[in-house]
Amino acid sequence: MAQPLLQVENLRTYLRTPNGTARAVDGVDFTISEGETLAIVGESGCGKSMTALSLLQLVPEPAGYIEDGRVLLGGIDLLDYTWEEMRQVRGRQIGMIFQEPMTSLNPTFTIGVQLIEAIRLHSKIDSKSARQQAEESLRLVEMGNPAQTMRQYPHELSGGMRQRVMIAMALVNRPSLLIADEPTTALDVTVQAQILTLIRSIQMETRMAVLLITHDLAVVSEVSDKTAVMYAGQIVESGPTRMILREPRHPYTRGLLASRPSLLRRGQDLTVVGGRVPEATSWPPACRFEPRCPYRWTMCARVAPRRIDSSGETTLRCHLLDPDIEDRPFAPMIENGEASQ
Amino acid sequence: MTGQVLQNLIPIAVVAALMVTIVQAGHQPLWAEAYRRLRRNRLALAAICVIALFGTIAVLDSIGWQNGRNEPRLTIIDRVFQKPAERTYSAPLAGVTAGEQRPHKLVVKHLLGTDAVGEDVLYLTLKGCRTAFLLGGLTSLIVTPLALLFGMTAGYFGRRLDDAIQYLYTVLDSVPSILLLIAMMLVLGRGIVQMCIALGVTSWVGLCRLSRGETLKHRDRGYVLAARALGASHSRILVRHILPNLMPIVIISVTLGISNLILSEAILSYLQLGVQPGVGSWGNMIDAARLELAREPIIWWNLASASSALFILVLAFNVLGDALRDAIDPRLRSS
Amino acid sequence: MLRYIIRRLLYAVPILLGVTLVTFLLFYAASSPEQMARRNLSAKNPSKAQISAWLVQHGYDKPLSQQFTRHMSELLLLRFGKSDATGEPIWARLRTGVGPSSLVAALVFFGSVIVSVTLALLVAYFRGTYLDAWGVFICVLLMSITYIVYIIGSQFVLGRLLKYLPMAGYEHGIGAVKFALLPMAVGIISSLGGDVRFYRTVVLEEMNQDYVRTARAKGVSEQAVLFRHVLKNALIPILTKTILSLPFIMMGSILLESFFGIPGLGTMTVDAINSQDFSVVRAMAFLGTILYILGSVLTDICYALVDPRVRLE
Numbered sequence: 001m002a003q004p005l006l007q008v009e010n011l012r013t014y015l016r017t018p019n020g021t022a023r024a025v026d027g028v029d030f031t032i033s034e035g036e037t038l039a040i041v042g043e044s045g046c047g048k049s050m051t052a053l054s055l056l057q058l059v060p061e062p063a064g065y066i067e068d069g070r071v072l073l074g075g076i077d078l079l080d081y082t083w084e085e086m087r088q089v090r091g092r093q094i095g096m097i098f099q100e101p102m103t104s105l106n107p108t109f110t111i112g113v114q115l116i117e118a119i120r121l122h123s124k125i126d127s128k129s130a131r132q133q134a135e136e137s138l139r140l141v142e143m144g145n146p147a148q149t150m151r152q153y154p155h156e157l158s159g160g161m162r163q164r165v166m167i168a169m170a171l172v173n174r175p176s177l178l179i180a181d182e183p184t185t186a187l188d189v190t191v192q193a194q195i196l197t198l199i200r201s202i203q204m205e206t207r208m209a210v211l212l213i214t215h216d217l218a219v220v221s222e223v224s225d226k227t228a229v230m231y232a233g234q235i236v237e238s239g240p241t242r243m244i245l246r247e248p249r250h251p252y253t254r255g256l257l258a259s260r261p262s263l264l265r266r267g268q269d270l271t272v273v274g275g276r277v278p279e280a281t282s283w284p285p286a287c288r289f290e291p292r293c294p295y296r297w298t299m300c301a302r303v304a305p306r307r308i309d310s311s312g313e314t315t316l317r318c319h320l321l322d323p324d325i326e327d328r329p330f331a332p333m334i335e336n337g338e339a340s341q
Numbered sequence: 342m343t344g345q346v347l348q349n350l351i352p353i354a355v356v357a358a359l360m361v362t363i364v365q366a367g368h369q370p371l372w373a374e375a376y377r378r379l380r381r382n383r384l385a386l387a388a389i390c391v392i393a394l395f396g397t398i399a400v401l402d403s404i405g406w407q408n409g410r411n412e413p414r415l416t417i418i419d420r421v422f423q424k425p426a427e428r429t430y431s432a433p434l435a436g437v438t439a440g441e442q443r444p445h446k447l448v449v450k451h452l453l454g455t456d457a458v459g460e461d462v463l464y465l466t467l468k469g470c471r472t473a474f475l476l477g478g479l480t481s482l483i484v485t486p487l488a489l490l491f492g493m494t495a496g497y498f499g500r501r502l503d504d505a506i507q508y509l510y511t512v513l514d515s516v517p518s519i520l521l522l523i524a525m526m527l528v529l530g531r532g533i534v535q536m537c538i539a540l541g542v543t544s545w546v547g548l549c550r551l552s553r554g555e556t557l558k559h560r561d562r563g564y565v566l567a568a569r570a571l572g573a574s575h576s577r578i579l580v581r582h583i584l585p586n587l588m589p590i591v592i593i594s595v596t597l598g599i600s601n602l603i604l605s606e607a608i609l610s611y612l613q614l615g616v617q618p619g620v621g622s623w624g625n626m627i628d629a630a631r632l633e634l635a636r637e638p639i640i641w642w643n644l645a646s647a648s649s650a651l652f653i654l655v656l657a658f659n660v661l662g663d664a665l666r667d668a669i670d671p672r673l674r675s676s
Numbered sequence: 677m678l679r680y681i682i683r684r685l686l687y688a689v690p691i692l693l694g695v696t697l698v699t700f701l702l703f704y705a706a707s708s709p710e711q712m713a714r715r716n717l718s719a720k721n722p723s724k725a726q727i728s729a730w731l732v733q734h735g736y737d738k739p740l741s742q743q744f745t746r747h748m749s750e751l752l753l754l755r756f757g758k759s760d761a762t763g764e765p766i767w768a769r770l771r772t773g774v775g776p777s778s779l780v781a782a783l784v785f786f787g788s789v790i791v792s793v794t795l796a797l798l799v800a801y802f803r804g805t806y807l808d809a810w811g812v813f814i815c816v817l818l819m820s821i822t823y824i825v826y827i828i829g830s831q832f833v834l835g836r837l838l839k840y841l842p843m844a845g846y847e848h849g850i851g852a853v854k855f856a857l858l859p860m861a862v863g864i865i866s867s868l869g870g871d872v873r874f875y876r877t878v879v880l881e882e883m884n885q886d887y888v889r890t891a892r893a894k895g896v897s898e899q900a901v902l903f904r905h906v907l908k909n910a911l912i913p914i915l916t917k918t919i920l921s922l923p924f925i926m927m928g929s930i931l932l933e934s935f936f937g938i939p940g941l942g943t944m945t946v947d948a949i950n951s952q953d954f955s956v957v958r959a960m961a962f963l964g965t966i967l968y969i970l971g972s973v974l975t976d977i978c979y980a981l982v983d984p985r986v987r988l989e
Binding site: 034090106107170 | 719804882885886887890891892893894895896897898908909961982983984
């Protein structure tokens, strides 16, 4: 198999706060190959946005800093890059779009100016060609009247249109990786679908890799090839999306999926994952999900679970499913998918 | 006799009332959080100490009594710090007068020198504290309720009332404030109370605008609608619901306003519109310094002493205002 | 846009009415016409006849309401008349005073904007470092020094000790500049503290906005982020403050002018108040108000020009 485009190893990003050091990203590993979409799912505060920002070294300073890890893009560790070198990567090899299209565009510049800036930052072409390239990118994101849009200001566009502009801006230099941080959360449902389809189709055309950050499981099921579930700064389960959604194994993933309301279970109480996400400054010492886990046993509070890599490109962090540990309670039930929620 | 006792009790009562309010506020959960943050800020604590020190001097300067029926009323500061007057200027800790053809020996040592009529400069500086505090405190006391009243009324009731109040303060704001100040002082005459009124008239507009803006923001919030749905009257909503939400911003604005007011006193004194010459104020001392700097030898201690005292007190209020802002609403913090 | 300007100027009329009324009432409370006559007549003990003659001559004998309407109509037509004290036509005095005042005001305005904005941007660029913390502290220090001390101090240090610049006085023509430099320095330094702090807050607020994050993700350099993206947005509140303060600089340099002996509009005003020259005072108050209103209209227009989201209604 060819070398994956992006390889993240043991990424640790911490934040200095008045209450101590928040270990927002605490040992995250994943890979994405060309043409693949990886979705990182999790609740607010689990560290998924911080992971995305770390890839581009855009962690908010001076409080945040990358403590450890490697981010290999095409084999080269991006974390070794200086600020200037990273500047060449941003917007060129890696493009990023954000959650709030409303405020993510500069309100005092026209769309055209902002697009052209993105182009001319990375290539020395004259303004006329840059303008043509900008209009071309607007056509790519299916904007109706590119010439007119170039002259407009962000506040004159709707949310969906603005997000399309963001995508155009991120893709105008044909990056090999697109990072999308909750791109559809602030949009209406119908627009959501359009944006996701758009990203997917561009991806098919250009063989671009996509890292999608979201908390919306519906979005995950529609567009991603692989899924990683994040909790408390770590990836607790990852694998092909279909498998994760159909046969979740980690208790947290099971809880997430079970908490979706379902028409098939009308009249029953909604399932809930009890408790709250702990503070990032004080993660539980062993398994981080242990305080909320319905299957917890003595081992879970004493030793942190290791990462188990198994066949089919899945990973897992849970004692209960660790084949190397003996005397696991519940294990047969979980492995057979029989345990009740 | 009773008049004297009353006169001495007023400053003590004021201080006591202030302390009680602060302590009581500390018990409320909203303010307890702010107090905690404030306590961690060492610079703010230093500022509070400075203000307390100056304030104590001001209070001590307000309590006094007469030795005999026809004697002048001497305050505590007078009794402790007033030194016998010399002939004329003398440098700090000097033994002889300065600027005379034949220097004369001094009666006592003066820590900060003496001024044109031989008064001890340290004593004069201490006397200035009371003026500064009266100016800042009294003016704020007059201005704040008025500005709040007008601002909240304008913001809450809107329409005609709002237009009228806006017209009123736009007119007052359009007149160049220096003009207004000078004109008012000419009308009212010199004196501390008059200065307070004049400064008050020219400075209430800022707080009025601020409270109007904030009231506008809060008027349509859910909790106001809820109170109205429960049948609360307008005045009840204004006083019990909206006003507490305005308090943090008001307090910050008032604290910073006090420093501006104290600074203005010096300006008014330059324009010969300050307190009467005998009362003792930093502004008067600075005003006198203008000519003193041109003399040979240069008389600098008058200016240095008064402007340092002024600077330190104003700085303390500015620092405290900033610290309050940080403590009350971290979102407003500038970094 | 034209309709908007006309509407704003029309709204100015009741304001002007109000201001004139206030100055009118205030001045009459400060001194009665008889006192004015007494001051301005050269005779030591003017007789009643002389006083009444003066009053009639200057129109102060009519009932108050009549006087007021006369004042108001004259002012609106910009017929300021003659000075009560010296008999000079006021317009002429305005013409001689405008030059020096504008020079000082322009120097202070532009100098202050350039210096403050640059310093604020610098401090914001180094946000979070010691430079930032010290910068803010120095600003608070500067803000705590009274204006008078700035004036006295600079006169003393620069004028006397170092003998670089003339302490006071004025000269028409090119020589005016050397007399204006010291007041300009004082004007700039005295407002430096407050201005830099305000601009710094504005710039920092903009730097926390989402579009800055997008710009960085595009690969924009930190300098370009600050000087191109952030500055354009920060200009909106900055412009408001600076243009709105323009009329105050013109009028507020009253203190500067009288200290430094500059024969401008400010000195004229102070002299008029001291000699109870009512016609000059009301003219100056009127002018000051017009400047203030013009200033705020100008601010709104600039707002609309700089912020594409704003459309003047």
